[in-house]
Amino acid sequence: ELKVEQNPLFLSMQEGKNYTIYCNYSTTSDRLYWYRQDPGKSLESLFVLLSNGAVKQEGRLMASLDTKARLSTLHITAAVHDLSATYFCAVDTNNNDMRFGAGTRLTVKP
Amino acid sequence: NAGVTQTPKFRILKIGQSMTLQCTQDMNHNYMYWYRQDPGMGLKLIYYSVGAGITDKGEVPNGYNVSRSTTEDFPLRLELAAPSQTSVYFCASSYGWGSYGYTFGSGTRLTVV
Incomplete structure (x- = not known):
C-alpha cells in the first residue's frame, strides 16, 4: 500500500527565510502533486x-521530484506572510487515485 | 465558469439519518472524486468515477454510496450516519487521469451528533 509522509508537519518561519518541505512515498510512482x-x-x-527530475517554479515556491529516491521537495524562498497555509503533497497510485x-x-x- | 460546486456547505445530522451531498462540475471533466x-489530516478517497455510469470504491467507501448518471453530477449518499462520518467532504474533478491536477469544490462540513 502506498504511504505518503510529509515533514515537517508544522513549520513556523520568519519572513525572508528559506525552507524546504519534504514528501517521501513508499512505492513506485511517476506523478506527484x-x-x-x-x-x-x-x-x-x-x-x-x-x-x-521534474522541477517547477511559481513565485517563491519551487517543487522537484526524484522518483528514484521517491522524494519530492517544496522549497520556499524568502518567505512572506501570504504563504502561510497548509501544503499537501499527493502521489498517484496508478489506480485512478x-x-x-x-x-x-x-x-x-514578520 | 463555476468549476466544481458542492452543496450544502454545512450540515448537522443526527445518528442514523441519511443525506446526499451534491457535486456538480461544468468543465466537462470525465473523472470525478x-x-x-x-x-x-490529509484527504482520503471515498469513491471515484471515470465517466457517466462508472463508479468504483476508493480507500474508505464503507457507509457511503455514489451514482454517476451524467457527466456533470456525482452525488454522495450517506446512509445511517455515524459520528465517525463527521468530517469535511470534498468533491473534485479532472480532465483525465495522471497528467492533471484536480479541481476541488469548496467542501461540505458535516457533523453527526
Missing part, C-alpha cells in the same frame, strides 16, 4: 510533477 |  489549502478553504493545485500526505502547516511570521 | 478530510 502539490496543493495549498488556506484555513477553512478548499485545495488549490500548485504543481503537477510528471517525471523524474491520489494518496495524500498529512500536510505541512506553514506559518510565516 | 469524493474525498473526506478529518481534522489535521
Whole structure:
C-alpha cells in the first residue's frame, strides 16, 4: 500500500527565510502533486510533477521530484506572510487515485 | 465558469439519518472524486468515477454510496450516519487521469451528533 509522509508537519518561519518541505512515498510512482489549502478553504493545485527530475517554479515556491529516491521537495524562498497555509503533497497510485500526505502547516511570521 | 460546486456547505445530522451531498462540475471533466478530510489530516478517497455510469470504491467507501448518471453530477449518499462520518467532504474533478491536477469544490462540513 502506498504511504505518503510529509515533514515537517508544522513549520513556523520568519519572513525572508528559506525552507524546504519534504514528501517521501513508499512505492513506485511517476506523478506527484502539490496543493495549498488556506484555513477553512478548499485545495488549490500548485504543481503537477510528471517525471523524474521534474522541477517547477511559481513565485517563491519551487517543487522537484526524484522518483528514484521517491522524494519530492517544496522549497520556499524568502518567505512572506501570504504563504502561510497548509501544503499537501499527493502521489498517484496508478489506480485512478491520489494518496495524500498529512500536510505541512506553514506559518510565516514578520 | 463555476468549476466544481458542492452543496450544502454545512450540515448537522443526527445518528442514523441519511443525506446526499451534491457535486456538480461544468468543465466537462470525465473523472470525478469524493474525498473526506478529518481534522489535521490529509484527504482520503471515498469513491471515484471515470465517466457517466462508472463508479468504483476508493480507500474508505464503507457507509457511503455514489451514482454517476451524467457527466456533470456525482452525488454522495450517506446512509445511517455515524459520528465517525463527521468530517469535511470534498468533491473534485479532472480532465483525465495522471497528467492533471484536480479541481476541488469548496467542501461540505458535516457533523453527526
